[in-house]
Amino acid sequence: MSGFLLTILIIVIIFFIFSNLNNKIRRLEKEVHDLNLKINQPQQNTVIHQQPVSDIPAELHQTQETIIPTTNTPDQLPLQPQKDWLEPVFDFLKQNILTIIGIFTLVLGIGYFVKYAIDKNWIGETARAGIGLAVGAGIMLAGHFLRKNYAVFASIITGGGIAVLYFTTTIAFREYHLFSQNTAFIITTLVTVVFIALAYYYKSEVLIIFAMLGGFSAPLMISTGQSNYLFLFTYLTLLNVGMLTTAFLKHWKSVGWTSFVFTSIYLFFWTLRQPELLSIVFYIINYIIFYIFALQDHIKRNILSPWDTLMLVLINFSSIIGLIYIFNTLSYEPVIIFPLLFAGVNALLLLREYGKKNFGYSYSIFAGLTISLVTIAVALQFKSHLITSVWAVEASLLLYIWKKSGHSIFKTCFYVLFPLVIIAQILTWSEYLDKDNMGIVFNPVFLTSLVTVTTTVVNLFLLKNINKIQKPEDGFFENVFTIVSYSIIYIALLLEIIYHISDMPWPAVTSIGLLFSIYYIFVLLVLKRRLGIDGIIQTGLIYLLLILIALNASFAASAVVTAVLQKKLTSGFYMIHLLHWVPFTYVLWNTASNTDFYKTKISYWVISVTLVIAVSCGFYHTYILNSVNDTSLIYKTKEHFTILYLPIIWTVLASIFIYTSLKKNIPEYGRIGFVLTGIMVLKLYSYDVWQMDNISRITAFIILGIILLLSSFTFQRLKNIIKNMVDKKEDEKEG
Known part of the structure; x- marks a missing residue:
């Protein structure tokens, strides 16, 4: 018990020291503020006496001219460098990393202290939960008082208090069994509602993110291992409706993205673990919620930001993957209903833009989504592989959006997704090894490859047009992408051909x-x-x-x-x-x-x-086919051609190279001709002569003599040409 009293005493001393330091800091802030007011106060009573220009020495006058500031016209103002989209995140971390680490350490310290108290049997189970709830409420209260002067700091402090409440409720339910699961769920829901209300009241986007994280973590905290997905996704739907309301009122986009990530994780986990028709309902509900979230600026101000566009792409294609996986697993038909349904939604938005005669960025996005979804529906109808087709179409859509908007985020997303398309396509190609008797062209593997090939051709076309408009900063990635794209097309066609001729x-x-x-x-x-x-x-x-x-x-x-x-x-x-x-x-x-x-x-x-x-x-293979009827004679025929006819062929080729060198003035061809002649002579002396009969040997030597004479003549002619060129240049210099 003495340890407990000592801990409380240390906390009181720290609080006292912090209070004194805080008062001193406030006095310093007030003094700095007063000094700034004095420095920036306009000096109205100061009279500036200027010396006549004629009395100023020439040197000072010249110096004075050099320091006269020049005013820039609006066109001449330097452009501010664009900030990286990650820079605000890094700025936030640099300014608040100590606060985040501090509140995390405090929560851990409280947890270890409570554990120590439990190990010593100082407090019972009910008291333990009570202390945890009291500490969480106390931290939130501290954040409330600090919110006026230290908004971000107070938001993080309040988030830490909420975290203590969540963990206390979890431990009280799962470890101590102080109340039922329904009661624990009600408590965590109330904590989440209070959290969201405080964030809205404080106008703190940081706090609402903490609230959403806690809200999505609450089901995991009170889980008993039994799957009640109806209850879970009803709760998540209510949470997402609250998110949507907050996003519309405060225009906090980060809240929607946080909800989308966690909702997608829950939905995909449910889909993989227990696919059922009930999950389709929640896929559709969440599709509607996040589609409205992505279109809020389009509805209010008729604009689409890059992040809104990315949300439209992700919600369409992530929903399609999950829904079609459920249909395929449960053997329901037709699987193309969802791509066509989503294509219809985007087509209505496309018609709306068309009716307003607005053919700008939004029109292009809805047109791209509609075409992409219809393409996926066609691919699915022919039983092509889902993931590969969806990712391939989505990659092309991202590149298309990048072309239309010019926002680099879509280029980054494209370069991230494109390698996944390649991996998925390679896995699809591996099925050629396992499947027999597939039809020509109209088989699932090649139809999937055909989707990938089509989208790759579209990608190359789009990238070509983009590079015409804006010169790429670094052509390395564009060259690599071009090579990989043509390789994909090549492999897709080659594997289909080899599969059907493999017999x-x-x-x-x-x-x-x-x-x-x-x-x-x-x-x-x-x-x-x-x-x-x-x-x-x-x-x-x-x-x-x-x-x-x-x-x-x-x-x-x-x-x-x-x-x-x-x-x-x-x-x-x-x-x-x-x-x-x-x-x-x-x-x-x-x-x-x-x-x-x-x-x-x-x-x-x-x-x-x-x-x-x-x-x-x-010539060699043609001679073999025309001369050999019995395979036992093939070795002798090969030897005869190599000794007698091959030197003649090389002689003609060497002569052509040397002639081309002289005519085109390309010395390299001359070197090639002489090297080929040298190889032929070396072969003739080292091997061929010893394998010939007398007549062949005489013929070979005659040919060799002619070759040597021609080579010597050519060399002399080439040397004279070079000498004349050198003499001509020297004459020109002297003249």
């Missing part, structure tokens, strides 16, 4: 996959101007196309030829395989004058190596 031999699957990849990139390059593809993305696509062509012409073609010789594929399939020459010819033709592609020397080498591989392998 074919593996060489055929590989070849078709590579051909599709080549033609996909080919189409992007053909449409590059309309799609806005340029710069590093265009160059990257060309590199990727060349690599795929080289793989298709070498490894994939070899597998196809083997399969044809083994009678697994027809020779006609090999002719289809050669279709990579169409995009390759296009690239060769268009990159000839593309200075962006040839900014680096490696570009010449990549395109030249691809050409050598494509030509050599093309």
Whole structure:
């Protein structure tokens, strides 16, 4: 008991010291206020004597001119930098973090003290609850007296007192069983009502947020583990109606967002744990409440803020996810009723804007929501996957709103949601591994992919238009988004193709996959101007196309030829395989004058190596197919082509590279030609000569001699050209 008396004594001493300090602080504040009044008082009786300009020395006169302030016209006034939307939050925390920590520490201290008293059997269970309620009321009373001079501080103090009341009621019900659940609920409801009334009376937005947090936490505090959802959501509906009333009277948007977050958590938990038709009623009720909340400024002043727009997007799509999950789980039809119903609501608002001939921001938002919801309804009708479709459409809607409004919050939300769309789509694609005998195109996996592909195309179009209007501050994210978007479209189409040809031999699957990849990139390059593809993305696509062509012409073609010789594929399939020459010819033709592609020397080498591989392998595989009837002779035929015909092909290609170098004045092609010649000579001397008969050996040496002579002549000609150019430049300098 001595410890209890000592604690009370310490509290009294602290209160006395705080009271003295508080009086001194008030006297200092009054003195500072008086000094400010004296300093700012206009000096009417002061006479300013100015010295004639002629009597001022020249140096002082010049100095005086330099310090004359210049007045800015309204157009010349510097623009105030826009504050980050998180800055008010950080300012609030910087100014009140000690208060928040202090009240939290005080509540914990009181809790530990009561526990200590309980452990020592100083007080009984009823007294414990009484002390807790008295302490909470006392803290609230202290906040009441401090509210005039310290509004925010008093709000936090009052919130701490309310928290003590909530926790005391919870402990009294769950631990001590002093009253029933209904009584505990009535007490917590009364505390919440008092809390809201005080917040309204004090005109404190901080206090109303504390009240809402307590109101939504109360059901958890008095829960017994038994699920009475009707009772719970009736209470939450009343709480949200109070929120809506407060939001309309005081225009406190944070209250509505707090309610939305907690209500959504409760609804989704109910939906996942025990889906039933009753929850649909509360989904509709909350949809109406939060829709009215989001439209309050639109109703009063015919405007929509970015946060109101975000609420419209979230309440539409979160409600659809929950409602359709319930319908699918309980096997009810039709699932498209809710997207169409919500689309109808937005269509009415759209018609209202159209009737007023107002085609501004609000009109665009309602139009976007209506189209998005109808799109989801169509996707659901064909049994596509819900989450992926909803998120994909919602991401496009956020980007559309960003384009129309210019508010960066929608851009941020889009970049947050888009990775989730990718994850959901990847999970959808994984179902290709588990499902058999799905229809072509009209199957749930591809229909979901089709929604994602459509929205991705819309995203690319919107982003292109946005970048035309406002130049992006950092193109890195835009480039990454563009690459990822085209990759999603590519993978969606490729997986559908591979799924339906998976029964074919593996060489055929590989070849078709590579051909599709080549033609996909080919189409992007053909449409590059309309799609806005340029710069590093265009160059990257060309590199990727060349690599795929080289793989298709070498490894994939070899597998196809083997399969044809083994009678697994027809020779006609090999002719289809050669279709990579169409995009390759296009690239060769268009990159000839593309200075962006040839900014680096490696570009010449990549395109030249691809050409050598494509030509050599093309002739090689065609020769094998036309010469071999028995697979046992395939090794000898390959060796014959490698020794006799491959050097001839490389000779022609080396000559073409050297000729192009001389004609176009591109030294890099000359180097490539000489390197190819060197490789051929090295191959001839180190391997080929020792495998030939006499006639072939003579032929090879003759060809080699011609090649060496041509190379020597070309080199001499190139050297003379370079020498003449250098001499000409020196003459120009001397002249």
